[in-house]
Each structure stands twice: as structure tokens, then as C-alpha cells.
Amino acid sequence: MTNDHPLIQVKNLDLYFGAFHALRNVSVDFHAGELVGLVGDNGAGKTTLIRVLCGIHAPTSGEVFFDGRKVEKFHPKLAIDQGIETIQQSVGLCDNLSIARNFYLGREPVKRILGIPFLDFALMREKSARVIRQFGLRDNVSTDDEVERLSGGERQSVKIGRAVEFKNRVVIMDEPTNHLSVREREHVNELAVQLKEQGLLVIYITHDIFQVHKLADRIVIMENGAKVADASTDAMTAEELEEVIRQGGRVVEKRETA
């Protein structure tokens, strides 16, 4: 199921925000073709960890390897260029821009006229509409409408559509089913599995261990900024893992060697 060569390798990562110790000596591997559930309570450090992976925060100390090479500079642009796409809870869409403009923000398609790069509006509209409609965008909303008008679920659709459109090597989903209806939620979960089957690494962040246990190959639990459990879903049941969270602090590693 997993190969020997991890796609992302995190080694002894520490991160401070001022005096606050947000990540404590975190080491974890992620492999291509794997769906990893990253679980923990609010403030456990899940979101901080993935913000390092997608280049928003630089770690205070420790190393991150991507595809065997050490990451020297942390910037979202570099992460995106390497094929790491993130779907985050509150970040990612600018309320003031249209859906199509948000969809392509940072990597806008251009048509050169006299050498000047102009936005390729036709492509932006047509493609973004096609992708997002699959994920439940109302028919009466145009991709020229501002994101401000969208519901929570529709916003998530835009972000997921964006992750699908720019086929990447890593898709990080940060609480992707928050604010979604039951049906939308199932759709998103199916999609996560689908992405994995296409050979991508999917990191699925949630605090709902039962939901993600059904989908994931492996569960990583974080607590107080440190990794406390790393086990394949075949090796430990959701109930056992929940017990780990409840007790806290005890480090568990169980791997099924397939």
C-alpha cells in the first residue's frame, strides 16, 4: 500500500509563535497514494503542522523533506509550485473577488496581447464553472459573482474544485466537511478517496475520528503540538484511537506491515 520512499518527511519539527510552543518535536512521514487522517482537538497543532507543509509558516527548527529533497524556503508559492494544494477552513477565498477570479488566484491563465499578459476570461469562466458545478454550486450563481454571496458549502465546493482542477501530488483537506450538508459531506469524502486512488497523497484533517477512520489508511493523532499516535486503521479501531485522544500524552505507534 505504501512504498518505502516517503513523499513528505517531517523531522523533529518545532515551531514557536512568540512564547507559544505550537509544534513540539514532530516527526511524521507521508506517502504517495495514502489517505492519512490527521486528528486532534482544537489547538492540538494539526492546522499549524499543515500550514508549515503548505509554506505559510516556517518552522523554528527541524526539517521537512519533499520527495527526498530538503525544503529550504517556506512560501505558499513554492509549495503550490511543487504540487501541494490545501483546502483550509477559513482561508483561501477573497470575498471581494468573483468565483472565477478566486479559482485561479495566484496561477491565472493568460493570453498574451502584444506581449502583455491579459487574463484569459473565457477559459477562467468556462473551466471553473464546469468543475465547481459538480460540487453543488447553485445554477443561478454565476462564476462572475463575488464569493461573498456563497453559502459555506458552496465556498467549500470552490476550494475542493480548485484542488481537483490543479491535479496535484498532495491535497491537504483541513476540516473539509465543516458547514456542509450531509449529502455534500458524503460527496466530499468520496472525492477524498478518489483522489487517493489516483495516486495522490491526501491528508485529511478533522477532529472526528469516527468519520475519518472509515476513509483513511492511517491515522495520526496530535495533542498539545506533539504527535501522540501514528497507526494504520487496520491495526487500531476508531474506539481504540479515541481512547488515546481521551487519555492524551501517551505515544502510540502501530503499523501494519503489509
Place this chain on the structure above:
Amino acid sequence: MAMSAAKPLIRRNAEIGIFLIGALLVILFASTSDGRWANLYNVGTIVQVTATLGLMSLGVALVIGTGEIDISVGSTFGMGALAYLWLAAHVDPLAAAAAAIIVGAAIGLLNGLLVTRTGTPSLIVTLGTLMIFRGIAIALTEGFSFSIPYAARKGWSYFLLGGDDFLDFNTALYWLIAVVAVLLAMLKATPFGNRLLAVGGSAESAHSRGVRVGRIKLSAFVLCGMLAAFAGTLEAGKLGFADGSMGRLMELQAIASCVLGGCVLAGGRISLLGALMGAFVLSSIQSYLVVMGVQPQWFVLILGVIVVLAAYGDKSLRQWALKR
């Protein structure tokens, strides 16, 4: 019913409010001034003032679009004017104008670097540079004003830079039209424009999409400085002289134009045409007071009231339009 049909239109075009105000004022002023306001000479003056104030407002609007503010433009305007006048006496006016724009770009770069590298609020940084360059401008002109002798006020490049009229309007107008066309295309139809507004809408989201937020803000400040200095150049070209107080209080008028024109100070939503219309409305009011023989001091008072009312009106209109 007709009102609710207007909602989506207003939602997408915040500048509609100022265009309505502008139209109403034009009718009001023309009908109450007995021909003293609505004549070619006076309109020409209004257009010239609008052009220089407008160029400055466009730059401020771009900076507001990124969620920052630049109140140093009044001093940049003055520095541009002085640089142009000083050099135009020695070299070709076009070269002098280019140098003036470089001075503006340098001031913008300083603002932008201070804001993006130190994380200092732009209001304070540009308040500081407003004072710094005003002081320098006054010191440079201590006791005398920069001027170009009448004998030297000739040549097509001198006239091209605000020195004369073309088709009854000061050449500044044609510069304004060219600049606004370029900026509109840039803002609406290029990746840079998309990212500029994204930075103002949510710097965090833009950053997470790989947009280099600092670089975008820096570019906006540089552009703003260049436009303010160019506006100063055109004004100096028109007057032929300038002293250290050139452009004083213009920063406030430029911000007022932007707010009147529907630019949201929180960033992300600006209208270049609205800012221009704002500049036109302000210069129209000023000119109306002059031709009606009202003490020009009233303008300051009215400007103050207008700024607050415009901000309030703009906010109410937008809130109404966003209601479903």
C-alpha cells in the same frame, strides 16, 4: 421593484452613487450659476484640476485596493513638481518629467519598503513621509519659488506636459485618459490586478494561494508615488512655478475622492472611474464656490462634511445592495 432590480448593478458597480451625485451637481451648478459655472473657460479649469487631482487619486485608489493607505501623496506631488521645474530649466521637459516620476517612484518605494518590511501601519509610515518630504520641499525652496523663465516656456514637449491646451482642454486631460485606460486594463484584465484586489480582500487567503503579498503592496505604493509625482509635473507645467507648499492638503482631497468614488478603505474594492468622478465632484464644488463669490474658505468646511457623508452614504448603499 425597480429598486431591487438595481441591487445587483450597485453591488457590482460601487461608483454608481458618485456618478449620480456628479450628474445632480452638474445640473444644480449649471442652473443656479447664471452661466458663470457652465462655460468653456470654467469647465476647462475644472477639467485641469480634475486631471491632476484625478491622477493622484488613481494612485491612492490602487494603494487602498491593497488594504493600505498613502497619505504622503501631497508631498510626493510637491516633490515631483519641484524636481520637474528644477530640471526642465536645464534639460528637455520630457527628460525632466521622467526624472520627476523616478523621484515619485523612489518615495513610493520607501513607503512600500517601510510598510512591508517592518509591518508598520501604512497610515503612520506615510504620515511620517508626508512630513519628511514636505519639510524637504520647503527647505529646498526656502525664501523663493522654483520657476521656469517665460522665455523657456516653449517647445512641444513643454506644452505636452500641461503647458498648454489641446482642443480647448489642458493636455493634462489627455494624460489622464491614457493613464486611466492603462490602469483599468491592468486592474481588471491582468493577473497583477487580480492579485492586487485579492491582497486587499484577504491578504491571508491571497498568501495561501501563493501570491507574494509584500511585493504586490510594494508595487502599489511605487505606482502611487509615480502617479502623484506625475500629477505634480503636470501642475507645475501648467503654472510654470512652484513653492514648498505645492500640493498641501491634496492628500486629503485625493482620499476624499476615493471614498466618494466608492473605494472601501478596508481594501479589495475600488473603482478607478469612481475615484476620478470623486475628483471631478470636488473640483466642481470648489469652482462653484469661486464663481459664486463664496469665500473660498467654505470649501475646506464643505470638504470635511462631504468626506464623512460620502463614507456613510457609500457604506449604507453597499449594505443595502448586499442584502438578499
Place this chain on the structure above:
Amino acid sequence: MKHLVRSQGIGAVIGVAVMLAVFTLLDFSGWWTVQTVSNVTQFASILAFVTMGEALVIMTKEIDLSVGSVYGLAGVSFITLEPPLGVSGSLLVALLIAALAGLVQGVAVVKGQLPSMIVTLGGLFTARGIIYVWTGGSVHNFSPDARAHPLTRLLGGELFGIEAATFWLIAIAALLGLLLWATPFGNRLLATGGGRESAESRGVRTERVKIVTFVLCSLLAGFAGILTLCNQPQTHVTLGENMELEAISAAVIGGCLLTGGRGSILGAILGALIVVSFRYELIALGAPSSWYITFVGVVLVAAVIFNQSLARRLGHSV
């Protein structure tokens, strides 16, 4: 020691010490004269009033750009209204006008939900415009009777060679310091700036706190204008122009963080002292007076950057 470093005035205390040392070394004879010291304390006291008000507003995470105009307007009202109302009457009305200016702006910010920068920018123009229109550019003076009035003497005279403004400053600064650090209102004021939502969740009426702070700020600016004119009872239309810039600079130099919730009265006073001292030192060194504006600008930017990095080092989020 740690407590001292954490208090917001520390940058200003260091600044004053360094500045005095440098000025003394540069120009001992020009600096330590009775004339210079007396002028500097007089004008620093006046600016300190305006700065304290500005600092309070900044602590609530707002800003007031209108203080220079309100200062001028109160001063002009005081002189212009003296003939019909008498000294005490015009003093009262001038203070009322200042308070009204603060009230209108505060209400516009809070109830109109507008950025204070825009509202007070409007206030700056409006109050200045009223001065222009009202006086028509003419100069007004106090009659000899009014000059000799005990109230004028009390506000503008001197004692032991020290200007009255300095005594007033000490008294009012002590009151404000007490208000800020030892009363529920002060606590709520800082909470409003530090975390408005949290403050509201604890039942603090942040809107009311902000309005009161704007009124207080305008009152202090107005009082400063009146003190100035009691000392030199002559109005001119530019009275207080650019003072908002000096006041904001002084407040920031004194350790007010523009992100709200932090600042100190003592810092504001020391900030005002630094700004005014620079002006006198530049004059004493023979620099053209216009360089003064440039210097205030440089000092403002440098102070903000210094205070921010200090605050970050102490672990505050800025």
C-alpha cells in the same frame, strides 16, 4: 525591572534620556538656558494635553486626526466669544464646543460604523473650515481687562517662573493616570482596544467607551488651545495646524501601539517633550525651521518601528 520594561513608557524614558544627553553634548550653552527650558516646558505641556487625548483614543484602537483643528477652534472660540460672554463664559462655551466636536465624531464613528480615520479627517476639515469662515482670516485679541482677569491669569500666568500650563498638566495627567489605571472605566477602555469582542462579551459597552474617549480627547485638545491663548491671547486661522501630526507622533513615541490596548499617560507626556525639544534644538542649531517637519516625520517612523519590535520581542502580538 521586567515590569518596568513591559510598561509602555520605557521607550520614551530611554528616548528622553538619550535626547537630553545628546543635546547637552551637542550644544550645552544653547540648550540649558532659562529661556529655552522655559519655552520647551511650556510648549511640551501644551502638546502633552493634546497627546494624552490622542493616546487615549489610540488605546481604544481608533485614531483622531481632528485634534489640531479642535485645538484651534476652541482657542478661537475662547477669544472671539469673550466680549459678549466674559472670560469664564467663553471658557465654558469653548470647552463645550470642543466636547461637542468629540461627541459628534465619536457618535459618527460608533453609530455610523465608519473608520475613525475618515470621520476625523472630515472633522479636521470641518473644524478648520469653521475657523476660516468664522474669523474670515482676521486676528482677534483680548482686551486688557480680559488679560487681567483672574481666570486668564490662572490658566496663562506663571508661578516661580514656571508656566501655569505645566502645573495644569501635572494635575490633569495625574487624574488621567488614575482614571486609566485605577478605575473600571480605564480597565474597560484598555479592554475595548485590546479585544473589543471579548470586552463586549463581558458586558462592556465598547461603543459608549469609545464615544466618551473621543469627547475626552477633544476636551483635552480644546483645553490646550485655551491654555495657549491665555498665555498669548491672539488668534490666527492656522492655530493648531499640523498639531494632529505632532500629537500622533508624540503618542507613538510615547509607546502607544496603534493596534490598541497599550499605551501610557506618562509615555504621552514624554513623547510630547521629545517632539518639542527637537523643534527647539533644531532652531538652536540654526537649521531652517522647515527641517523640523522632516525630523518629526523621521522620528515618528523610527519610533513606530522601534516600539513594534520592542513589543514583538516582549511577545505581544502586533
